[in-house]
Amino acid sequence: MHGTRLDVAPGIVLWREALDRLDQTQLTAEVLALAEEAPFYRPTMPRSGKPFSVEETNFGALGWISDPSGYRYSPLHPVTGRVWPAIPKRLIELWGQTAGYCMPPECCLVNLYRRGARMGLHQDRDEAAMDAPVLSVSLGDDALFRIGGASRKDRTRTIRLQSGDVVIFGGPARLAFHGIDRVMEGTSSLLPTGGRLNLTLRRVTPPSNKKTPDQGADRASPAPLRAGAGRG
Ligand code: SIN
């Protein structure tokens, strides 16, 4: 693990250049090869059906999808109807080194930003495993990432994310509103077509509540966490 750790705010960590140029090149090649199997598509907004400006795909057992019926996790690609490819091993390792969580991620959402694409302020709240952090990797062009608090009205700060940077938010910041205001076109030559890739790793299902007999009655275990109602 390379990089410089910056503690941005309680629960928000930025690892500057966590991936060096070689790691970035190899990961980008791997992601683009997997995107041949699970092609990028343009999701649509709940209710309005308005298309996103980013293109998306997923890796892992569960992919995050959006369409007029809402936000949800699905084991199948909405266009091909096939299961998503596995999450690349190097991303599972990165999660293991940095996330401090007992289980591996189940979803790697891949966002592709081209031609003025951006992402409005939202919360990641479709996961039942709210005790797991969100880990996000930036590849390609620089981007202005904005992150605030659990209320849309909270003060936000802007971080210029560069290729190879990793942001992790969890604990008190797990429900922080965040988004991408702008991508600076042409600031990186990493992607053959230009633009920016963002890989977001998330745990969706909480660890099992099952107890072995000598761990005592199940009554003692905390109530299961409720899945969120979707992006704001
Ligand atoms: C997201 O929150 O889904 C994407 C964030 C990013 O592109 O850095």
Ligand code: MN
């Ligand atoms: Mn998000």
